[in-house]
Amino acid sequence: MFALIDCNNFYASCERVFRPDLNGKAVVVLSNNDGCVIARSNEAKAAGIPMGAPAFEYEQKFKQHHVQVFSANFALYGDMSNRVMSILSDYSPDMEIYSIDEAFLKLKGFDFFNLQDYAEEMRYKVTKWTGIPISIGIAPTKALSKVANRIAKKFPKETKSAYIIDNEEKRIKALKWLKIEDVWGIGRQHSKRLNTIGVKTAFDFTQLEDNWVRQHLTVVGLRLKHNLQGIPTLGLEEIQSKKNIATTRSFETNYTTYDQLRERIATFAVSCAEKLRKQQSCCNSLMVFIHTNRYRKDLPQYNINIVINLPFPTNSSIELANFATQALTKIFKQGFYYKRAGVIVQGLIPETILQQNLFENADERHRPLMKAIDKMNLLYGQQKIRLASQDTKRVWKMKQEKLSPRYTTHLADIITIYV
DNA sequence: TCTGGGGTCCTAGGACCC
DNA sequence: TCTGGGGTCCTAGGACCC
Numbered sequence A: 001m002f003a004l005i006d007c008n009n010f011y012a013s014c015e016r017v018f019r020p021d022l023n024g025k026a027v028v029v030l031s032n033n034d035g036c037v038i039a040r041s042n043e044a045k046a047a048g049i050p051m052g053a054p055a056f057e058y059e060q061k062f063k064q065h066h067v068q069v070f071s072a073n074f075a076l077y078g079d080m081s082n083r084v085m086s087i088l089s090d091y092s093p094d095m096e097i098y099s100i101d102e103a104f105l106k107l108k109g110f111d112f113f114n115l116q117d118y119a120e121e122m123r124y125k126v127t128k129w130t131g132i133p134i135s136i137g138i139a140p141t142k143a144l145s146k147v148a149n150r151i152a153k154k155f156p157k158e159t160k161s162a163y164i165i166d167n168e169e170k171r172i173k174a175l176k177w178l179k180i181e182d183v184w185g186i187g188r189q190h191s192k193r194l195n196t197i198g199v200k201t202a203f204d205f206t207q208l209e210d211n212w213v214r215q216h217l218t219v220v221g222l223r224l225k226h227n228l229q230g231i232p233t234l235g236l237e238e239i240q241s242k243k244n245i246a247t248t249r250s251f252e253t254n255y256t257t258y259d260q261l262r263e264r265i266a267t268f269a270v271s272c273a274e275k276l277r278k279q280q281s282c283c284n285s286l287m288v289f290i291h292t293n294r295y296r297k298d299l300p301q302y303n304i305n306i307v308i309n310l311p312f313p314t315n316s317s318i319e320l321a322n323f324a325t326q327a328l329t330k331i332f333k334q335g336f337y338y339k340r341a342g343v344i345v346q347g348l349i350p351e352t353i354l355q356q357n358l359f360e361n362a363d364e365r366h367r368p369l370m371k372a373i374d375k376m377n378l379l380y381g382q383q384k385i386r387l388a389s390q391d392t393k394r395v396w397k398m399k400q401e402k403l404s405p406r407y408t409t410h411l412a413d414i415i416t417i418y419v
Numbered sequence B, C: 001t002c003t004g005g006g007g008t009c010c011t012a013g014g015a016c017c018c
Helices: A010-017 A042-046 A055-064 A074-091 A115-130 A142-154 A168-177 A188-196 A202-206 A210-228 A258-278 A317-331 A366-380
Strands: A002-007 A027-030 A037-040 A068-071 A094-099 A102-106 A134-139 A162-164 A245-255 A281-292 A304-314 A338-350
Touching: A002 A074, A002 A115, A002 A142, A010 A027, A010 A037, A010 A068, A010 A074, A027 A042, A037 A042, A074 A094, A074 A102, A074 A115, A115 A134, A115 A162, A134 A142, A142 A162, A142 A168, A142 A210, A168 A202, A188 A210, A202 A210, A245 A258, A258 A281, A258 A317, A258 A338, A258 A366, A281 A317, A304 A317, A304 A338, A317 A338, A317 A366
Parallel strands: A027 A068, A134 A162
Antiparallel strands: A002 A102, A002 A134, A027 A037, A094 A102, A245 A338, A281 A304, A281 A338
């Protein structure tokens, strides 16, 4: 059996842990730059605030329903996630962390366990120790555990937030209940197409011909179909190092000059380099893109990207910032209002595989230098040591007007309790 | 004025090889 | 008039996830 554990309204719940006065109240969390809604408490959902709602369009509604608004505090969410995952890892030797707020546990050899009790204990401990509410779905396959989880979340009282699909009757009943567009792996396009041929529920989907599914939804869709039928086609996945790493941002205002963009691109490249070093990889190529504001139909649009193959694999901040700025030079055009840009590094290989190039090689001195920089930044705070090509005067700021303290990761932000 | 960010996988088609 | 057969690798684009 697989268990899928999912934190309820994760970011909103993290904020509430340190603001218990907000329990039972509407809470939303905004994306970077306070752009749009990326998490909602149940009360906020009930107030009719959709996922992805642009914050400026919903200001009235926030006021009207007394919604507490937060800027995204990823330092807090990342740390809370680690705490939850560490508790969950005690409940099975086989765990796959699927996202910041979700994990699969493989429950092998649990035949003599009462899984309902087991799940409820898990839930009790996570909530007690971290303050984060979770829902649990258990079933013979991953896709079905997703379905079970949805039921647990939808009917928290009846299920005690833990639901198990362990026989055909329950499976069929669950699949007939679940709308096709809510199935894991069926997105907007697929559900539109499925709707036109009369597939309304997950159950309808499992009744389709294999060939049709294969043809229109590729092998991914076919695997999903079998998974929903109870045939295990998806196992736990090993933790693997990433294949791409990206740092991309929208700007608070429009950028018009090369110099402004150059600074951002250098900073994004440095950030990618840091992420690479963290997972002990080097990259072989890098992509730089710049976009104008796609919502401003009245302005000329210019979206372009460029891929640069590096002469040697590297994770040096200096090299990557250099290559990225060179790339930018090739695509930058005067006369546009730029709103978004990013750097994506690709072709990742382990740091240890060092291929010598006949003509050009990485500067060996960078390695110890980067090590020293990483160490200092860890010790004295992120971004303390920067390249001169970066924003040394701290001109650049993200809009984060409703940022909560870093309660769990920053000493100065620790809560004081008066007794 | 203001509309996020970071990932994965699969397929078709082109370029190339012998 | 007639123009093979069997591969690999790479990339762009489209779908999906949170």
